[in-house]
């Protein structure tokens with residue numbers, strides 16, 4: 001089984017909770033869909049732990065790129081821009097080099113299964129609406145693509161015969177069997193900054209053998225993560241949104 005993790009955003013408190021979950025279940029396979037840093041107060045601690053996990057697939061997100069290279073992310077909101085500049089100043093040389101070495105997605109997880117940060121054709125594009133999903137399905141050939149970037153868990157399925165597209169609803173803790181005759185775009189949500197008005201961290205388990213997925217939502221010490229953001233001098237809205245899940 002793989003754990004599909006996206007948008008950690010340097011939230012060590014959330015990441016520790018995911019690691020505890022993985023340890024208890026002896027899960028050792030991880031896929032990282034980008035935005036490892038940016039927003040949160042613990043970029044080095046998160047990257048140090050991540051690198052020790054040796055994820056099967058790890059790719060960059062737009063915030064990783066903006067934190068790794070000066071002059072990127074100029075269109076970000078003020079709190080995000082300030083967080084990137086702060087992160088760049090505080091990253092160890094080793095972690096900065098690591099961020100700069102992250103590949104651009106999409107990458108192949110296994111035959112027919114892709115991992116991307118944003119859309120399969122553009123790491124910066126958001127898949128939010130049905131029309132985005134239609135465009136995304138037309139842009140790759142596999143049966144499944146995991147993506148992140150929106151911080152909203154969920155996704156779409158497409159019947160390639162009838163071309164019918166519909167949303168995939170996932171109840172936390174319940175396996176969803178994937179129909180081998182259909183194609184899927186699936187988003188695990190965000191570990192470090194959920195935005196669907198549910199402050200619990202979000203990720204997905206992927207059982208490749210049985211071709212099924214399960215969404216997980218876990219409580220974590222979001223107050224601690226928020227306090228660390230304030231203590232680091234990062235923008236207060238970054239702490240507040242963790243409590244609201246926005």
Ligand SMILES: [Fe+2]
Pocket residue numbers: 007009035061063149150151
């Ligand atoms: Fe993100």
